Amino acid sequence: MKEFPQDVVTAPFGTWSSPLSAAEVAAGSAPIFDAAFRAEHIYFSTKVPAENSRTGLIRTSLSHPGLKEQVLPADFNIRSSVHEYGGAAWALDPNSEVIYFVNASDQRVWQIIPGRSPHALTPDTSGRIRHGDLHMTRWGLLCVREDCRSTRRERAIVLITRHGTTNVLSRHSHFMAWPRLSPDGSTLAFIGWEHPDMPWDQTNLWLIDVRTPDTPAAAVLAGHDVSLLQPEFTSDSSLIVSSDHSGRWSLYALDFEPIDCLARDRRIAATGSGQASETAEELVIADLSPVLDTSGEIGGPLWQLGTRWHVGDGEEIWAHSQAESASLIRARLGGGIEDISPAGERFGSLELLDLNRTHVLLTAKSADSTGALYAVDRVTGVFIEIAQERLDAHHDYCSRPYADELGGVPVVIHPPHNPRFASLESELPPFVISIHGGPTGQATPDMSVRSSYFTSRGIGVMEVNYGGSTGYGRNWRNRLRGQWGFVDVSDTLAAVEALVAAGLADPDRIAISGASSGGWTVLSALASCDAFACGTSYFGVTDLMRFVVDTHDFEKHYIDGLVGPWPEAQDAYITRSPIRRTSEISVPVAIMQGDRDPIVPPSQAQDFVDTLELTGVEYIYRLYKGESHGFVRAETIIDSLESEFAFYADVFGIPRSRKHG
Numbered sequence: 001m002k003e004f005p006q007d008v009v010t011a012p013f014g015t016w017s018s019p020l021s022a023a024e025v026a027a028g029s030a031p032i033f034d035a036a037f038r039a040e041h042i043y044f045s046t047k048v049p050a051e052n053s054r055t056g057l058i059r060t061s062l063s064h065p066g067l068k069e070q071v072l073p074a075d076f077n078i079r080s081s082v083h084e085y086g087g088a089a090w091a092l093d094p095n096s097e098v099i100y101f102v103n104a105s106d107q108r109v110w111q112i113i114p115g116r117s118p119h120a121l122t123p124d125t126s127g128r129i130r131h132g133d134l135h136m137t138r139w140g141l142l143c144v145r146e147d148c149r150s151t152r153r154e155r156a157i158v159l160i161t162r163h164g165t166t167n168v169l170s171r172h173s174h175f176m177a178w179p180r181l182s183p184d185g186s187t188l189a190f191i192g193w194e195h196p197d198m199p200w201d202q203t204n205l206w207l208i209d210v211r212t213p214d215t216p217a218a219a220v221l222a223g224h225d226v227s228l229l230q231p232e233f234t235s236d237s238s239l240i241v242s243s244d245h246s247g248r249w250s251l252y253a254l255d256f257e258p259i260d261c262l263a264r265d266r267r268i269a270a271t272g273s274g275q276a277s278e279t280a281e282e283l284v285i286a287d288l289s290p291v292l293d294t295s296g297e298i299g300g301p302l303w304q305l306g307t308r309w310h311v312g313d314g315e316e317i318w319a320h321s322q323a324e325s326a327s328l329i330r331a332r333l334g335g336g337i338e339d340i341s342p343a344g345e346r347f348g349s350l351e352l353l354d355l356n357r358t359h360v361l362l363t364a365k366s367a368d369s370t371g372a373l374y375a376v377d378r379v380t381g382v383f384i385e386i387a388q389e390r391l392d393a394h395h396d397y398c399s400r401p402y403a404d405e406l407g408g409v410p411v412v413i414h415p416p417h418n419p420r421f422a423s424l425e426s427e428l429p430p431f432v433i434s435i436h437g438g439p440t441g442q443a444t445p446d447m448s449v450r451s452s453y454f455t456s457r458g459i460g461v462m463e464v465n466y467g468g469s470t471g472y473g474r475n476w477r478n479r480l481r482g483q484w485g486f487v488d489v490s491d492t493l494a495a496v497e498a499l500v501a502a503g504l505a506d507p508d509r510i511a512i513s514g515a516s517s518g519g520w521t522v523l524s525a526l527a528s529c530d531a532f533a534c535g536t537s538y539f540g541v542t543d544l545m546r547f548v549v550d551t552h553d554f555e556k557h558y559i560d561g562l563v564g565p566w567p568e569a570q571d572a573y574i575t576r577s578p579i580r581r582t583s584e585i586s587v588p589v590a591i592m593q594g595d596r597d598p599i600v601p602p603s604q605a606q607d608f609v610d611t612l613e614l615t616g617v618e619y620i621y622r623l624y625k626g627e628s629h630g631f632v633r634a635e636t637i638i639d640s641l642e643s644e645f646a647f648y649a650d651v652f653g654i655p656r657s658r659k660h661g
Contacts, residue, residue: 008422013429013458013506014654016421020397020456022645025449026637031389032363032373034306037356038092042386043071043099044353044373045078045090053632055079057090057101058387059114062359062375065386071099071114079104080305082132082146082155083175083554084598084629088306091134091141098162100141102131109134109141109160121164125149133305135179142169142179144305153553157190170208172218172280175199175554177305178229182236186211187259189231189239196557196565199302200440200470200477203228205241205283209259217259218280226285227474229299230309240317242299242309245285248473249299251310251319252288292331296323301440301470311355316378318352318360322471324403324410325445326350328362328376340381345369348401348412348444363389365446367400390449399455401445406502407494410465410472412443413504414451416458423458428506430652431460433496433532435514435521439480439488439562442471453641459648462499466491466521484562485576488521489528496531509533509652513644516600516629517541523578523608526585534651536590536644539600539629542608543580544573550601579604582611588618590647592640594627620647 027049035044040061048056048070054077059069072078080086080102090101097113100121107130112118121141122131130146140161147154157170157179169179173192177199180189188208193199205221205228221228221241229242229249238255259281292298298309298319310319314333321327326347328340341347350364358378365371371389376382399417403410416429423429432454436443443463451461465472467487468480480487492512500507512535514522519540526535541547548559548566557565563572574580589612593605602623612619622643624636631637649656 009420010422010424011458012654013416013423013427014649014652016416016418016456016458018394018397018418018453018456020394020449020453022453022638022641023634024394025453025641026634031371032387034088034090035353035361035363035373035386036092037354037359037361038094042361042373042375043092044387046387046389047632049634053634054104055089057099060386062384062386065384068387069114072101072112073118076101076110076118077104078102080130080132080134081107081127082130082144082305084552085304085554086132087304088133088135091136093136093162095138100134100136102134107131109143121160122166133177133179135306137181137185139181139185140167142181144176144179157188169210170206170216172206172208172220173204177302178231180231180233180239181210182233184236186236187233189233191228191231196560198440198555198558198561199229200227200300201561202226205231205254206280207256207259219256219259219283220280221254221283221285221287223285227299229302230307232310232312234312234314240291240310240312241288243285243288244297244299244474245288246293247475249297249309250290250294251292251298251317253291254283254288256283256287292317292319292329292337294319294321294327294329296321296327297471297473298322298329300442301438303438303440308352311352311360313355318355320350320352320362322349322442322444324471326364328364330378330381338381340376342383348403348446349442359384361386365389365444367402367445367447370398370447370449394456397456398447398449398452399461400447401451403445406498407491407496409491409495409498410469411495411499412445412463412465413499414448414455414461414463416455416460417452418456418458421458428503429458429460430509430648430654431462431499431505431511432648433492433510433512434461434463435466435488435492435512435518436463436469437514437516437518438470439466439468439484439517439521440470440477441518442469444471450641454645457645459645460505462495462505464492464495466495481561482564484517484559485520485524489525492521492525493529493531507531511535511648511651513538515539519600520578523585523589524576524581526587526589527578527581528584530586532587534588534590534647536592536647538592538631538640539594539597539605540578540591541600542578542604544577546604546607547600548573550603552598555599579608579611582608582615582617585612585615585617588620588647588651590644591619591621592624592631592644593622594624594629594631594636596626597629599629 057071080089209217354361399414515538519537
């Protein structure tokens with residue numbers, strides 16, 4: 001129910017009282033990670049805040065979406081740890097009632113039939129063998145397997161039969177994603193890449209003849225400075241793939257000869273020892289034919305396995321096109337392209353999840369909605385809400401963000417907003433400048449309850465899409481190559497200066513906050529300029545030398561592209577690291593860190609805090625037990641958010657005990 005206060009109180013920014021508490025921010029968050037159709041049912045995975053934020057599996061239906069059933073027992077938690085970030089950790093068997101899922105604690109693949117107890121399909125290795133990117137076929141379960149039993153991670157595309165037998169189909173690449181089998185089962189397609197590349201830099205499309213595993217024939221479309229994503233078969237000898245060789249990710253078709261003709265007969269000749277050469281027939285980008293090009297990008301950064309930007313069948317393709325906002329595109333194969341959206345609403349972001357004969361499943365967020373799961377009618381384009389990601393009691397206190405460009409940099413602005421308060425006539429609001437992670441992330445104009453925790457109290461939030469962000473094409477992304485710590489900082493400063501010049505923020509009360517790589521930018525900015533009154537780093541990178549030694553395999557060489565290869569760029573690793581620049585920081589710093597973070601280990605935060613202590617910089621430090629790279633426990637989210645706001649209030653000189661009549 002909406003609140004209609006009789007009187008609007010005029011009060012200074014930052015002193016506004018708000019019913020949107022940190023506990024509500026933490027307890028109300030139930031993001032939906034994946035969803036799929038099976039007959040009349042819809043399954044989706046979501047966080048269960050009341051159960052330590054484990055990921056559960058919900059079953060509902062298109063006809064009765066209000067009726068929801070929890071499928072998994074409370075002691076099971078769906079999460080893959082492949083590449084540490086996981087993704088696509090469950091799949092439905094279309095020919096039975098069986099559901100396959102990866103359990104977080106042991107990384108085994110389990111089976112469950114709704115209403116029965118789960119049982120394990122793969123052996124117990126104490127989590128040292130992981131599975132992710134699950135995709136069900138009529139021959140069994142395709143997935144990416146990651147073997148962590150030695151110091152060198154070994155990965156393979158495997159097929160797990162319904163009886164638990166594991167067959168290795170390919171080890172052709174160090175990193176792998178999107179395993180798919182052709183309709184006749186003869187050809188395996190997947191995306192692979194090698195160190196030092198990240199999947200948004202350069203990937204290869206592999207085609208493997210799986211009928212003769214002893215001498216596998218292979219063809220590869222090598223993406224030289226091209227990112228190839230999400231191959232999906234359209235026939236036994238053709239597929240659709242996303243490629244950014246034109247400057248932004250768009251959809252292309254690839255028609256190919258049978259792999260045994262392409263590779264085995266032409267290139268894979270037996271040697272004198274009777275063993276086959278592993279040379280693969282090379283395809284070229286010119287072999288790709290355009291299918292769908294939009295003004296946005298049909299693709300994005302592959303941090304989590306299984307992410308989809310297009311779904312389709314023999315009649316049409318539905319695609320997610322992302323620019324400063326998101327579009328749902330329907331392309332009929334007979335011709336005709338439509339932008340499908342609810343009347344009067346524009347999405348900030350969306351994620352395509354599944355398609356059946358009548359509907360498309362997706363999650364979407366906008367400036368007026370914190371997110372929901374929708375089924376979209378393929379004929380009428382009507383959106384049917386299946387589940388909300390939040391059930392907020394204080395929706396009216398959430399700020400409505402908007403996209404803009406300030407100082408030549410795309411930004412998203414969340415203005416101060418509270419229906420019970422108005423600002424003093426002559427006062428400009430304090431602002432928190434929010435730096436997304438990645439650094440390949442993207443800020444989109446979506447309603448954010450976390451940002452609204454600040455805006456409902458009278459502190460604005462501005463998110464910055466600095467060079468390196470996705471959603472704006474490869475050239476914008478490549479601006480950060482070798483320039484991490486420079487371009488991200490200079491873009492942020494340009495946006496802040498324009499924000500102040502436009503009269504939207506108080507120049508003396510601007511804070512900066514970011515997580516992970518965003519934390520690096522926060523600390524780099526504090527050491528580079530005097531534009532900020534303080535800064536908050538959530539599990540941010542502080543020491544590049546330690547990062548390349550301590551971090552996990554997926555990001556082991558990420559810094560090669562952002563700063564330079566080791567050891568050639570050793571000097572830059574030293575001089576750019578915030579831990580070497582604490583003497584240049586003159587404002588208070590807040591550090592938030594989890595003690596089980598495998599990506600930015602807690603030693604980075606502790607060493608940085610010790611150095612701040614030595615240089616006399618004022619700081620607060622919160623180390624949270626049991627937390628990893630991204631906080632999930634309600635008590636952690638509450639404490640860190642309340643601590644961050646109190647930190648700003650102290651620095652900005654905002655009284656926290658003010659009462660409004």
